[in-house]
Amino acid sequence: MISNGKHLVLMAPPGGGKGTQARVLRDALHVPHLSTGEMLRNAGRAGTPLGLQAKALIDKGNFVPDDMIVGLISERLDEPDCKEGFILDGFPRTLPQAKALDELMFEKGTRLDHVIEIQVPNDLIIQRIIGRFSCTDCGAMYHDTFKPTKVFGICDECGGTSFTRRQDDNWETVVSRLKTYQAITTPVLPYYEYQGLLSSIDGAGTVEAVSEKLRKVIGF
Numbered sequence: 001m002i003s004n005g006k007h008l009v010l011m012a013p014p015g016g017g018k019g020t021q022a023r024v025l026r027d028a029l030h031v032p033h034l035s036t037g038e039m040l041r042n043a044g045r046a047g048t049p050l051g052l053q054a055k056a057l058i059d060k061g062n063f064v065p066d067d068m069i070v071g072l073i074s075e076r077l078d079e080p081d082c083k084e085g086f087i088l089d090g091f092p093r094t095l096p097q098a099k100a101l102d103e104l105m106f107e108k109g110t111r112l113d114h115v116i117e118i119q120v121p122n123d124l125i126i127q128r129i130i131g132r133f134s135c136t137d138c139g140a141m142y143h144d145t146f147k148p149t150k151v152f153g154i155c156d157e158c159g160g161t162s163f164t165r166r167q168d169d170n171w172e173t174v175v176s177r178l179k180t181y182q183a184i185t186t187p188v189l190p191y192y193e194y195q196g197l198l199s200s201i202d203g204a205g206t207v208e209a210v211s212e213k214l215r216k217v218i219g220f
């Protein structure tokens with residue numbers, strides 16, 4: 001692997017729009033979006049001993065330890081589609097994970113190019129998450145304030161009239177996830193700042209406005 005400006009880590013609080021922006025970056029840079037959540041859900045698929053071990057833990061509802069996650073990421077980075085770069089989403093989540101990632105990249109003869117933090121104020125995140133709902137029939141996503149259906153109670157996409165809200169989209173859960181992020185993940189930021197890798201962008205605007213800011217930082 002060589003360093004070409006496309007080895008990226010995207011960081012944001014839960015509900016900060018990280019997944020959406022990761023997909024924008026993936027399409028613009030033509031490098032894979034590595035979401036650790038998804039990697040863990042698919043852990044068994046590649047059939048590697050480590051993947052199967054992780055899958056067994058997840059299936060039993062157990063916590064997957066750091067060294068196993070690092071191992072899974074290492075295996076994933078060796079796949080051919082990661083040759084030109086990648087967008088890591090959901091990892092590193094802690095300072096020890098950030099240090100482990102550095103070692104891993106060093107062993108593979110490469111390094112990270114950018115760590116981008118999407119900053120979104122807590123009250124906006126809470127507002128964004130709590131208002132979310134989706135169409136039960138087609139999955140179209142809506143929001144009470146930011147994206148209501150054109151006609152109240154009728155899905156714009158399929159005309160369905162049944163909607164669902166995720167159970168964990170409530171105030172207590174969101175606040176608890178934000179607190180965890182601040183306690184565990186925020187210490188990772190100065191670590192990258194010290195290495196000159198960190199850029200922080202304002203994530204409060206529209207998807208397009210935030211993408212534009214990413215574009216300026218990464219230069220694509």
Ligand SMILES: [Zn+2]
Pocket residue numbers: 135136137138139140155156157158159160
């Ligand atoms: Zn629908």
